[in-house]
Amino acid sequence: MKHTISVLVENKFGVLARVAGLFSARGYNIASLAVSETLDPKVSYMTIVVEAKDEKILEQINKQLNKLIDVITVTDFTKKDHFDRELVLVKINYLAKNKTKLQSILKKFVGKVIDFKKDTAIIEAVGDEAQVKALLGELSKFGVRELLRSGKLAIQ
């Protein structure tokens, strides 16, 4: 099952490598990762999404994360009420005649077109996992050329 874990860390070089190393050493792939400064510039916030093949191993990773000197707190959001959002940038095949069709899709989502070219459009959208999945489903009808995802952010 997928876990969303947030890690509050000291904003220092090498911290990301320490955190990532705990996953890679156990053969765990990080599905998504978002890192940035917090209100306190000495502290960074990481949101990590990982597929746990074995819950016991993930529990061990969480304990090991807590042991890192530079880690301040670790929260596994999976079984907690929380909000999560992801930003996606999608470049699709687009011709002007399809404008209404695209607009009617985007109305259902928090999304907008940020650039038009002759035969492409770039769409920016924000949503939780289900919303992003639904949007990408709809956009696939146009033909997706490029897809960029920020990785999930989670907050309680």
Next chain:
Amino acid sequence: MKMTGSQILLECLKLEGVEVVFGYPGGQILPTFDALYGYKGFKFILTRHEQGAAHAADGYARVTGKVGVCLATSGPGATNLVTGIANAYMDSIPMVAITGQVPTALIGNDAFQEADITGITRPITKHNYLVKDIKDLAQIVREAFYIASTGRPGPVLIDLPKDIQVAETEFIWPAEVKLRSYNPNLFGHPGQIKRAAKLIMKAKKPILYIGGGVITSGATKELLVLAQRLKCPVTWTLMGIGGFPAAHKQSLGMLGMHGTAYANHSIMESDLIIALGARFDDRVTGRLDLFAPEAQVIHVDIDPSSISKNVHVDLPIVGDLKQVLGQLLQELKCGPMIEDWLKHVEDLKKKYPMGFKDKDKILPQYVIQQIDAVTKGEAIICTEVGQHQMWAAQWFNYSSPRSFISSGGLGTMGFGFPAAIGAKLGKPEKIVFDVAGDGSIQMNIQELGTCVANKINVKVAILNNGYLGMVRQWQELFYGSRYSHTPISSPDFVKLAESYGAVGILVTKKSEVKPALERAIATDNTVLIDFRVEEEENVFPMVPAGEAINNIIGGLA
């Protein structure tokens, strides 16, 4: 006053109470060695290999409980420390390793003798630092010692670029260390202590299972009081040796793969395992799903990640063992009624006694017993890794903590001899033996030079059977006696010792064992004793890897 980075480093080490540093010079650590020239703040021991320096620092830490310190140059000097750092990490030994690094401007440029040692050692250190500003240096050294020696101890590495060593700044010794994200929990949760006491009083077949944490936290006195109050049997891991007196009537000796049969049967039949500073290593539990099926588990450990890692724990207590045992003793004024259990354990002891069948040739077990006899059980015994290590664990009656120095977790051949050097410097008043095999002694034999040059008086007892014995034993038992590359030749150890300026003794007869040991102890020099022992003697009892630990082969019964 303005000081250079190198001077600040030495001053910090002195202020941390460092008595001895083990190391080896090289290009990128030259400024620090220049500062060491004529320096009187602590002793510096030049080893013959950086790995020797790391193991010596480790051995020093194990016998004293203080932080061991080693120092090497960048690149190969730093990578040669790696095995020693990993070894200390696996056994939770406080160590600070300092490495030179290429100047900050060259880092990442594949400069001569450059290695990303903080990257390399990230998974085998408790923490590590690359110093990028001289103003941080004193604070970093202070933090390194604090982190290495508190909580679950471990090695910390400081990588010090050459330009930082020569840069100058005002030296300010930080008054204290505060790390917002690192505050080891010392006292156990009072509610958990109460629940543990209740669980203990309800137990019918309790057993105390102790590990290295008892020694690390200095909790042997509290453990003895607890054990005597509960009257229950006590068994220990390899790392727990010396945590409880082997000669005590409640002792079951070591458990696990080469543990006593009665310890293994007892823990398998127990209904309550009280695990103290131990981590249910696979060499202890054997096949996990069959391990102690009826037992509930109380687990006291300073490291939350050790709890429920391998074995499900019913009652975890996170804290320092000495404090937690103190709390537990407040709650437990007496023990449970377990007379039937104690009688059963006594029966197990009689049914499965420890022993070995005498032979004409010198038996390795006999040599260990004789070392015990001639030193009255008071020696510090260091070991390498292999059969001799297990015999040293089984056949010497350890009575005090920090007297058995062995590579438990990593299983590092070549550890024992340099560790013995560190041990002798840490406890000069003690007789220090390295019990070695003919294979492992050859892994760091060059440290004979260190011993002789610094008049470090250690005794090396080589149990020479012409084989890499433990691997040969597995080949005999599980690979149809196909001795693939386990017969190993050795130099003439007597001549080798003499060429270094040490003393060598060859022992080929049983009757010569005791006199040779007595002569070695009376000699004011490093002595290498080459005991030619029975070639194909096996370590028994033995639990085959991956089997339940009551599935025991060998032994007398």
